[in-house]
Amino acid sequence: AQSVTQLGSHVSVSEGALVLLRCNYSSSVPPYLFWYVQYPNQGLQLLLKYTSAATLVKGINGFEAEFKKSETSFHLTKPSAHMSDAAEYFCAAGDYGGSQGNLIFGKGTKLSVKP
Amino acid sequence: ETGVTQSPTHLIKTRGQQVTLRCSSQSGHNTVSWYQQALGQGPQFIFQYYREEENGRGNFPPRFSGLQFPNYSSELNVNALELDDSALYLCASSLPASEYTDTQYFGPGTRLTVL
Numbered sequence: 718a719q720s721v722t723q724l725g726s727h728v729s730v731s732e733g734a735l736v737l738l739r740c741n742y743s744s745s746v747p748p749y750l751f752w753y754v755q756y757p758n759q760g761l762q763l764l765l766k767y768t769s770a771a772t773l774v775k776g777i778n779g780f781e782a783e784f785k786k787s788e789t790s791f792h793l794t795k796p797s798a799h800m801s802d803a804a805e806y807f808c809a810a811g812d813y814g815g816s817q818g819n820l821i822f823g824k825g826t827k828l829s830v831k832p
Numbered sequence: 833e834t835g836v837t838q839s840p841t842h843l844i845k846t847r848g849q850q851v852t853l854r855c856s857s858q859s860g861h862n863t864v865s866w867y868q869q870a871l872g873q874g875p876q877f878i879f880q881y882y883r884e885e886e887n888g889r890g891n892f893p894p895r896f897s898g899l900q901f902p903n904y905s906s907e908l909n910v911n912a913l914e915l916d917d918s919a920l921y922l923c924a925s926s927l928p929a930s931e932y933t934d935t936q937y938f939g940p941g942t943r944l945t946v947l
Contacts, residue, residue: 721874751935760836760922761875761938807874819888820865820936822874 719744719810723823731831736780736795738826740808743789748810750791751820752782755805764806767791778802803830835859836925836939844945850911853942855923857904863887863927864906865936866898869920881906910944918946 724739742748749768753761765776772784782793791808805827811820835858845851857864863882867875877890881900895911904925910917920943924936 753938758943760838760940761924763935763937766935809874819877819880819890820867820875822876824872824874 719748719821721808721810721821721823723806723808723826725826726824727827727829729829729831730798732800733797736793736798736802736828738793738806738808738828740782740791740793740823741789742791742808742810744810750782750784751809751811752776752780752791752793753807753809753822755807755825757804761807764793798828798830800830800832803828836923836937838921838923838939838942840942841940842943842945844947845913846947847913847915849913850909851913851944853908853910853921853923853944855906855908855925855939857906857923857925858937861925861927861937862904863925864900864904865924865926866906866908867922867924868892868917869922869941870916871919875922878908913946915946918944920944 720743722741751766752764754764755761764780765774767774767784775781780795784791805825807825808823809820837856839854865880866878869875878892879889880887884900897909900906920941922941924938926936
């Protein structure tokens, strides 16, 4: 069974600093991988997704993630944090494009951005 | 915005009662998934509906049931509410699974509080 682990429930960075949110998945077959962002009292917004076309995936708002099969990782990065990036971020894994139900989510990482 | 809407936004019920949550899918999407997000946790898959039939279910008891209508709107029904059912309930719509399928698009959620 797939599982998704997000290292660090809370990450704090200064405005302008690098953002690195870690995600590892557990699967014998590389799944489809997603990063979602959730602002307070809102639903989930897709940041980016990996579907085997390219290992480096670019998303919205300047975020990108790199799929590393050897490390079973899909870490999310952004070169320069902005105050508006403060939110909770969820890594998720799914089968067959992610719309076959059953996205497996990590527990989330709350990102704080200090001025 | 994703075009997925949910109602109501907030709901308070007492233990033992029944509740119905509603979701309107994004135009053209005939697949809907429901997730439960407890406080401080990632979303957990409840079930998925495709063409009005249940098409996959997570580890939730039968008192969680659903309906999907011909216009692709859907309902989540929970009977005999328990305190642990307090959570944010998210629905997500998508196209049916295929090699080129797209992503699940989430609504803003319904916050259910069980007293």
